Amino acid sequence: MLIMIIKMMSIVAAHILLTVLLWRRFQGRKLPVHQKILIGVIFGLCGVLSNHFNVNYGHSLLNIRDLSPLVAGLFFDPVSGIIAGFIAGIERYIIGTYFGIGSYTRIACSVSTCMAGILAAFMSVYLFDRKKPSAIYGFFMGAVVEVFHMYMVFLTHRRDITTALMVVKNNSIPMIFFTAFGLFLTSLFLQILAREWVNPFTYKSLDKVHVSQKFRFWLFVFTAGVLTLNFAISHMMHTQKAVEDANAKMETSISDIVTQYSHLKSFDEEILEKLEFHVGSEGTFDIIRNRSRYLAGTHKGYLVSNEVLEAIKKNESSDYFNMIFYGVDSRCKIVSLDENTFLLVTLPLTEVFDDRDTRSYESLFANIIMLAVLFVLITQLVKNIVVDNLDTVNESLNKITNGNLKEEVSVYDSSEFASLSNDINQMVTALKGYITAAEKRVEQELSFAKSVQASALPKNYNFNRDDFEIYATMDPAKQVGGDFYDFFFVGPGKLALVIADVSGKGIPAALFMMRSKTAIRTVAEQDYSPVEVLEKANLSLCEGNDEKMFVSVWLGIIDLNTGVMKCCNAGHEYPMIRREDKSYELYEDPHAPILGLKKKLNLTEYELIMNPGDSIFVYTDGIPEAADVYESLYGLDRLKKALNETKKATMKETLLAVTKDIESFTTDAEQFDDITMLGFRFLGSEP
Known part of the structure; x- marks a missing residue:
């Protein structure tokens, strides 16, 4: 694991170095079309290199290919992000289809990389107004894109869900983390270089916090809380069902074995030794005699280990229990066949919970994607309907308070804002009247003062x-x-x-x-x-x-x-x-x-x-x-x-x-x- 972490961090560092160099070259400029294309091609080639310089981990290949189009689209130009995403995504499909490199996940990888470029362009234009996202936003964007990547693995392998689950279990945490962490560090470094970084943990009085920030924070908290609770309940239900299904599967096998044993126990042990049954796909059964040897079953002919004897003694009267049986964490049950003979049935926990894990991963990924989509959509809706109108009203109020009484508030997108605009305009009209009257009084006073002043000369x-x-x-x-x-x-x-x-x-x-x-x-x-x-x-x-x-x-x-x-x-x-x-x-x-x-x-x-x-x-x-x-x-x-x-x-x-x-x-x-x-x-x- 340590070697994997070092290699992945090295790749992240290389991405950040390239980004900083390009940003220093193009910062503060309105990029012409050819430069947008150039940046897109450069980051697209970075994604291509990620396809070929993978990190081997747990019989799978790790990479942070999706980081390249995200960086290009968020920190340079939306067009650059789309170009980088399609270059890296199409190349990933080609090498997977025609050269056998990562062919199992070629569709999921290709689609997610293309979508990374499109998503970066969309977020840059509509959510961030072509400004650099904060490091926190960068982290969550990187994480969501890789979650979509893992979700696509499930969607494209519905007929081979076991292998898909294995790939996701092995790859999801490192790829999600390093892509998210890479985008986090990139944003942080660029903000520091541009002197735009603000410590997010600095205390701000309530009057300094924007309403949009408060809304986004509490929207995230409540939405994440609801989806987390939903996932937890769903996971508990899937776990219970998986256990019940495993118990039923094992009970069926036990019933069959006991019935067969009852028919054959009067025969010689050689006949009993030929008993063969399947417990699930990878489960085992063993008939143990005299607490010393396996008479029949998966491990027939072997002596019973002390660990197994201790487990039999401890759980003889139990219903089901878990133990490590021949190096496999298993769900077990012991059934007494006669005075000196026991039946031990096991089912690997991986098999017990495979279906649960698949459903839980899919549910978790779907919830994260749903959270991200809801967060963006609701935030954008509130921004367009409420925040932008509030900003417009405040801008007009600032002009009015600075003395421009000709300014008129004209926000009529809803009854509330129409009422607010009318009230402010009426207030300004009344204020004009008061000012006019006051000016007349002041003019009269000044005229009198001038007369007094002139009379003194x-x-x-x-x-x-x-x-x-x-x-x-x-x-x-x-x-x-x-x-x-x-x-x-x-x-x-x-x-x-x-x-x-x-x-x-x-x-x-x-x-x-x-x-x-x-x-x-x-x-x-x-x-x-x-x-x-x-x-x-x-x-x-x-x-x-x-x-x-x-x-x-x-x-x-x-x-x-x-x-x-x-x-x-x-x-x-x-x-x-x-x-x-x-x-x-x-x-x-x-x-x-x-x-x-x-x-x-x-x-x-x-x-x-x-x-x-x-x-x-x-x-x-x-x-x-x-x-x-x-x-x-x-x-x-x-x-x-x-x-x-x-x-x-x-x-x-x-x-x-x-x-x-x-x-x-x-x-x-x-x-x-x-x-x-x-x-x-x-x-x-x-x-």
Whole structure:
């Protein structure tokens, strides 16, 4: 047996090695027709080699020929499996019919090998969706194919069932196991190489287990349980009937022998020695005299062995008993013929249970095939009727939950799914209504917030002074933003200019904008320098800022009497400065961190000397980051160009021209950020 196991495992290893090499060569590709044929031919030749390189075991030849078409069809292509199956199957029939190699089982072997290729193709397409089967599925598929193979031996030898039973008893376990184990290992290795292997024994919470997996598991358990119970009951009944038939057969023989003995016992022993009877096909009878020798029967002339004498003594009063009689496990009965003479009748247990074993093997194989067919058919039906529809519904629900409320569930294959689809669609319709109403309320709230925000910005640009000109605009995006500008006097002849951009959108940004504007103005009106204003405003903004919001700020305070402007930039855009009769240029002033995140900041203050006619233009990032429909950005170069095209214009005209240029650039593109700008021109001291 050990030699057989080693040889069979070597053949399995060779199959796996070939499969791995071919899989590495063709993995991840859609195979053209000629490659499908090539793979089919290669595995077909493997099946042919299996026909000729068999393993001799118990006067029979073992092979795993069916493994080749199974591997080709399941792991490469259905067409390859069919080709491999027919090549190996037809060759098996030819060598059995015309060359006498395994001629007894040629039909069963040929049919099963062809069917292996067809089954692999069918399962690959309809059950596994052309994906690699798991190792567990591979094991069961290999086992079922070989069970069919053994069943075909019975079906094709109904007139010689005894020999068929002998072949099946000898070959079934090793061929079923090694074919199944070969397919198991092949699937396992390929899944590991493809990094698709998942430990089937890893615990999964119930919400991670697919309903199809649960159904297949319990279907297998209950179906296998019912068929196993059916087989066990059937086996018990066949066993009882076999025993009863053997007893009846032996009783008939005993009756005949006793009758004949009664007629001849008065004659000489030489006459008795000539008694001849048949007990079944291979049974024996022996007349034992004086518990020492066989007077007549199968073993006449022999001395009775001690083992037989012990058995006679032990079972003399028994009805039937089993013992090993001359090396044969037999059913026996002892009958007393007279005071010193006994009749021992035996019937080999193999003969007793041959019919039972045949029926049991056929019943077992039929049950396994029936289990496999029922499992596949029911699984496929449930998949088509329930699981696929559930997947369709879940796919639509995922789209809906991801925000696509235009998705409609349309599964109407049954009343249950039709009701489910209608309920979900009605729910989505109602949800649309709620969302529309909510959007209207939000729009109203945002509109109100925008109004409040806009009302907080200064709109009076006339100060009854001739020493400066100022104008500012804020064009908000659809959402409420955090941009703001401000300008106000902080003392006699001192004007503060502020432009800022708060992080985020919506109501939180608007609230933080109001808070920032108030903090900066409150501190600035106390006649602090720009650095001090931003430092104190930052401390105020850091308090209670759990959401970690922040604001970038540019602050300039100009002394209108001297033209000296003290400035501080906390993470805001660089200003544009234009000297009289010159062009606007980007002024890269010193930058400091934004406000609201850290209490200690390293702020830098700088001075600008504004001469009469000089202008400064500050803005938020909504201008350079404005995008057209192609997602191209407006940029600083275009902004500078637009400013320089309006050198002689008033600040109001300049800002409106910039706004118009931005609109012409973005055209129909949606505005995603506020566009805020402030322009200041110094005209000189009052006379």
